[in-house]
Amino acid sequence: MSEKGPISLLDASQLLRPEPAFADKPVAAFRDYSVDDQDPVKKRVKDTYYAMHGNVTVEFVKQKRAKWLQFNHFKSTIKDALIRLNSLVDESDPDSELPNIVHAFQTAERIRLDHPEDDWFHLTGLIHDLGKVMAFYGEPQWCVVGDTFPVGCRWADSIVYGQDSFKDNPDTYNPKYNSLYGMYSPRCGLDALLVSWGHDEYLYQVLKHNGATLPEKALYMIRYHSLYPWHSGGDYRHLTNEKDEEILKWVLEFNKYDLYTKSAEVPNIEALWPYYEALIDKYIPGELEW
Structure with missing residues (x-):
């Protein structure tokens, strides 16, 4: 038993993530993936991950990239896309039942408090989950x-729900993909990995496609903030390189705000819009292709 709480059924990343003073509940209470099918939230979260882990193969990821990286699904400003998150509650999140836009402002405002001079960082916190708009265009959550997590190589032990959750995934049994390196080479780097499709990669690609002027570290915070088996579980180090070690610092700094700011306290979103609209106009203006 760790002094931060039981790890086996929770999340190994508790051992590596900083424990910020601003958390309004113990670290061990966040990201609780223990199994309890009588608890509707825990069951919803487990079902979401088992569906993900059973279906997300190398071929599936390639298909989703081919579909979404044409950027021909809709056009929208950043603000209008954020407003749509009012209608989305993340089915994989055991820590919040609030609409995703609330989490966006909670994250951004805490970053703003600790990093008042880094306006790009404030905006990164606000938009980091915007790729979830795919859920409004026919994609299951x-x-x-x-x-x-990377596809095309052995599933890491630190992935939530463990190896059992991949028992229905055909890549589990494919010798091209189920070895330590799989289809990759040693120290090839994060950018060479094919990561499971999700909101991180999609938003990263949308921002690149539309010429956002956020700094590189902001784009990598967005691209890898959900890659917990790497940045917090300690896995896949045999595939990463020196550049990724620098990226890791940025992602860990971001993630303490992404995770630990979730609470029942809802910021005054209407009062905050003028500040963030100015940042949107500065870094990601106009109507974007999604």
């Missing part, structure tokens, strides 16, 4: 939300 299990291929939009939740933790991500």
Whole structure:
């Protein structure tokens, strides 16, 4: 038993993530993936991940990339896309039942408090989950939300719900993909990995496609903030390189705000819009292709 709480059925990332003073509940109470089918939230979260882990194969990810990276699904400003998150509650999240837009402002405002000079960081916190708009265009939440992981190599032990959750995934039994390196080479780097499709990669690609002027570290915070088996579980280090070690610092700094700011306290969103609209106009103006 760790002094931070039981790890086996919770999340190994508790051992690596910083424990911020602003958390309004113990670290061990966040990201609780223990199994209890009598608890409707725990059952919903488990079902979402089992569907994800059973279906997300190398071929599936390639298909989703081919579909979504044409950027021909809709056009929208960042603000209008954020407003749509009022209608989305993340089915993979055991820590919040609030609409995703509330989490967006909670994250952004806490970053703003601790990093008042870094306006790009405030905006990164606000938009980091915007890729979840795919859920409004026919995608089930299990291929939009939740933790991500590389496909095409052995599943890491730190992935939530463990190896059993991949028992229905055909790549589990494919010798091309189920070895330590799978289809990759040692130290190839994160950018060479095919990561499970989800909101991180989609928003990263949308921002690149539309010429967002956020700094590179902001884009990598967005791209890898859900890659918990890497940034917090300690896995896949045999595939990462020196550049990724620098990225890791940025992602960990971001993730303490992404995770630990979830609470029942709802910010005054209407009062905050003028500040964030100015940042949107500065870094990601106009109507974007999604």
